[in-house]
Amino acid sequence: MNENKQRCAIGVDFGGTFVKLARVDEHGVIGARASFATAGLAGVAGWLDAVARHVDTLLADMPADVEWRGIGVGVPGFVDYARGFVHNLTNVPGWSAVPLAEMLTQRFGKTARVDNDVNAMAVGECTYGAGQAYQHAVFITLGTGVGGGLLINKALYRGAYSLAGEIGHVSIDRNGIVSPTGRGGVEQYVGNKRIVERALQALDAGRTSRILEFAGGRREDITPKVISAAAAAGDELAGEIFDFVADCLATMMASVAYLLQPQAFIIGGGIAAAGPVLFDPLRRHLNERLSPYFAERLVIKRAELGNDAGVIGAATLTFLE
Amino acid sequence: MNENKQRCAIGVDFGGTFVKLARVDEHGVIGARASFATAGLAGVAGWLDAVARHVDTLLADMPADVEWRGIGVGVPGFVDYARGFVHNLTNVPGWSAVPLAEMLTQRFGKTARVDNDVNAMAVGECTYGAGQAYQHAVFITLGTGVGGGLLINKALYRGAYSLAGEIGHVSIDRNGIVSPTGRGGVEQYVGNKRIVERALQALDAGRTSRILEFAGGRREDITPKVISAAAAAGDELAGEIFDFVADCLATMMASVAYLLQPQAFIIGGGIAAAGPVLFDPLRRHLNERLSPYFAERLVIKRAELGNDAGVIGAATLTFLE
Numbered sequence: 134m135n136e137n138k139q140r141c142a143i144g145v146d147f148g149g150t151f152v153k154l155a156r157v158d159e160h161g162v163i164g165a166r167a168s169f170a171t172a173g174l175a176g177v178a179g180w181l182d183a184v185a186r187h188v189d190t191l192l193a194d195m196p197a198d199v200e201w202r203g204i205g206v207g208v209p210g211f212v213d214y215a216r217g218f219v220h221n222l223t224n225v226p227g228w229s230a231v232p233l234a235e236m237l238t239q240r241f242g243k244t245a246r247v248d249n250d251v252n253a254m255a256v257g258e259c260t261y262g263a264g265q266a267y268q269h270a271v272f273i274t275l276g277t278g279v280g281g282g283l284l285i286n287k288a289l290y291r292g293a294y295s296l297a298g299e300i301g302h303v304s305i306d307r308n309g310i311v312s313p314t315g316r317g318g319v320e321q322y323v324g325n326k327r328i329v330e331r332a333l334q335a336l337d338a339g340r341t342s343r344i345l346e347f348a349g350g351r352r353e354d355i356t357p358k359v360i361s362a363a364a365a366a367g368d369e370l371a372g373e374i375f376d377f378v379a380d381c382l383a384t385m386m387a388s389v390a391y392l393l394q395p396q397a398f399i400i401g402g403g404i405a406a407a408g409p410v411l412f413d414p415l416r417r418h419l420n421e422r423l424s425p426y427f428a429e430r431l432v433i434k435r436a437e438l439g440n441d442a443g444v445i446g447a448a449t450l451t452f453l454e
Numbered sequence: 455m456n457e458n459k460q461r462c463a464i465g466v467d468f469g470g471t472f473v474k475l476a477r478v479d480e481h482g483v484i485g486a487r488a489s490f491a492t493a494g495l496a497g498v499a500g501w502l503d504a505v506a507r508h509v510d511t512l513l514a515d516m517p518a519d520v521e522w523r524g525i526g527v528g529v530p531g532f533v534d535y536a537r538g539f540v541h542n543l544t545n546v547p548g549w550s551a552v553p554l555a556e557m558l559t560q561r562f563g564k565t566a567r568v569d570n571d572v573n574a575m576a577v578g579e580c581t582y583g584a585g586q587a588y589q590h591a592v593f594i595t596l597g598t599g600v601g602g603g604l605l606i607n608k609a610l611y612r613g614a615y616s617l618a619g620e621i622g623h624v625s626i627d628r629n630g631i632v633s634p635t636g637r638g639g640v641e642q643y644v645g646n647k648r649i650v651e652r653a654l655q656a657l658d659a660g661r662t663s664r665i666l667e668f669a670g671g672r673r674e675d676i677t678p679k680v681i682s683a684a685a686a687a688g689d690e691l692a693g694e695i696f697d698f699v700a701d702c703l704a705t706m707m708a709s710v711a712y713l714l715q716p717q718a719f720i721i722g723g724g725i726a727a728a729g730p731v732l733f734d735p736l737r738r739h740l741n742e743r744l745s746p747y748f749a750e751r752l753v754i755k756r757a758e759l760g761n762d763a764g765v766i767g768a769a770t771l772t773f774l775e
Contacts, residue, residue, distance in 0.1 A: 211747075268614065269613060269614045281713070283713070283714075285606060285611065290606065290714075291715075292590060292714055292715025292716070293589065293590045293715050293716060293717040293751065294715055294747075294751055295715075296715050296747070296748070297713065297714055297715040298713065299712040299713065299715075300712070300713060302708075302709075302712040302745075303709040303712055303713060304626065304705050304708060304709050304743070305625065305627075305628045306626075306627055306628055306629075307626045307627055307701065307702065307705040308627075313745060314712070314744075314745050315708050315712075315742075315743040315744060315745070316705070316742075316743055317705070318712075380628065381628065384625050384628040384637070384638070387623075387625060387636050388623075388624040388625050388709060389713065391620040391621070391623040391624055391635070391636075391639075392602070392604070392618065392619065392620065392621060392624060392710065392713065392714075393604075393611075393613055393618050393713075394612075394613025394614050394615055394616075394617050394618040394620075395613070395614060396614040421636075421637075422625070422636040422637055423635075423636060424623075424634060424635045424636070426532075426615075426617070427617070430614065430615055
């Protein structure tokens with residue numbers, strides 16, 4: 134290995150719908166991208182073949198003075214990070230008990246790392262994005278579920294069995310909604326589907342609102358994004374829904390803050406794009422729910438890497454230690 | 455310094471009622487003890503004089519081949535551990551903005567460490583008690599309030615501003631009891647006074663129960679200990695109260711487990727002495743509130759150092775790094 138060479142890595146963001154790949158350098162800058170559909174691949178072997186083809190393409194135009202360090206993958210499910218072993222993927226059939234890091238190393242002869250997708254995003258944000266300045270930070274991603282990643286002493290903390298940071302299951306109500314992961318988990322209140330359900334229920338109950346108008350009159354087109362646009366335009370119901378979402382998140386975040394006392398919360402994922410419609414009530418509720426000493430010192434920031442957090446973070450895993 | 459010498463330290467457990475001191479060796483064994491009443495001392499200076507007198511006594515019969523390493527203090531309030539600075543003590547007047555570690559070092563010419571009392575206990579339990587085997591563990595103490603200490607990678611994690619582990623403020627109900635630290639904090643439900651209140655309310659509402667009999671017929675003598683004795687004897691109301699306490703704790707502990715995935719919870723403090731009356735429903739509720747993967751791997755243990763956790767832990771602080 135030439136110490137003077139710039140290094141790069143391939144980052145793979147393995148989503149339920151698309152697999153995205155990028156060649157990322159040590160400064161977190163993307164040199165080339167690719168993607169392919171997750172559906173229709175012939176299991177793990179088919180997935181590996183497709184990844185290999187795209188890796189070839191991504192490396193083809195790599196400058197000569199750059200060394201390919203390895204490949205990192207963020208997957209949507211349960212992973213043992215130390216072994217790079219995929220226990221199983223929630224929404225991708227055929228992926229259970231896969232020694233993925235080992236298979237990737239055999240295939241490419243390079244360092245390979247496999248992590249949960251949210252952990253990979255958290256690593257990306259904390260290395261190159263909104264979390265760079267912090268020693269201790271908590272990364273939250275808002276989408277279908279609520280995911281989390283914990284930065285402790287500048288490193289991602291994975292817990293005793295590689296599954297720490299399951300922030301979506303933190304309970305906000307002892308007698309709340311029952312799910313397979315317990316009772317009152319915050320994602321049972323603020324997951325994308327729950328937000329839309331809440332709007333539909335209010336509309337069905339006869340509430341006046343412009344939400345349907347923002348969805349072009351089509352109920353099935355109501356999304357959290359549509360509701361946030363209505364809220365930004367001053368729609369009362371939409372504002373109430375985001376206030377509720379913010380309060381549920383603030384309840385969980387106050388618990389996390391009392392427990393871990395991070396310097397910052399970094400919030401990414403679709404709903405984070407709502408901007409002030411979410412962040413203003415979030416700050417207000419959090420201040421109500423924390424003693425001033427905790428509230429005053431706590432930073433709440435929006436994630437900066439956006440849709441690239443997954444590929445950048447996955448690539449970053451191969452630069453660690 | 456002679457490397458072959460055994461080392462010892464003075465541990466000080468600064469409580470609201472008593473100040474307890476002990477000479478503790480590097481194996482966590484107590485060689486001598488002392489204590490004095492907290493009330494009636496002339497402020498910080500008076501406290502320091504009293505401590506110095508007792509330290510002299512404790513060191514007087516120290517074997518010649520033992521070296522006195524330093525002094526550690528666990529205090530009931532807010533501390534900046536890195537500086538050994540006491541912000542303020544909740545129940546001890548006159549203690550605010552005290553650079554206690556500095557004052558102790560000046561007085562004794564030795565290493566001095568000052569920490570929150572619960573942190574000190576957690577350090578003691580994780581070094582010499584129930585937490586020795588673990589890399590990642592959460593220490594909980596049940597008393598007037600609910601305190602916590604987080605062992606992460608074999609070290610106490612103190613957070614960004616030295617106040618992490620405030621487990622008593624983790625919310626179990628978004629719309630729950632309001633307090634200066636937020637809403638629904640678990641200690642608002644399971645603190646000693648709350649447990650007694652719950653019993654009194656049920657008795658006032660006409661519930662048949664042997665709790666009053668266990669308190670010798672005196673309402674004012676009803677304590678969590680009395681209620682646990684009644685529960686152990688099969689009293690239905692007392693059993694219900696402990697089931698409620700266990701479920702509140704399980705709600706908080708499930709949230710903590712999903713977040714940190716520790717190997718173990720170690721539970722100390724007065725109510726922990728209730729034994730199976732508390733621990734049986736606690737395990738049951740926790741299993742209901744965690745996915746099997748988390749529940750199966752999680753150990754729940756009673757703390758082992760008992761009333762000595764404070765002095766042993768405080769002494770241990772001086773052995774660290």
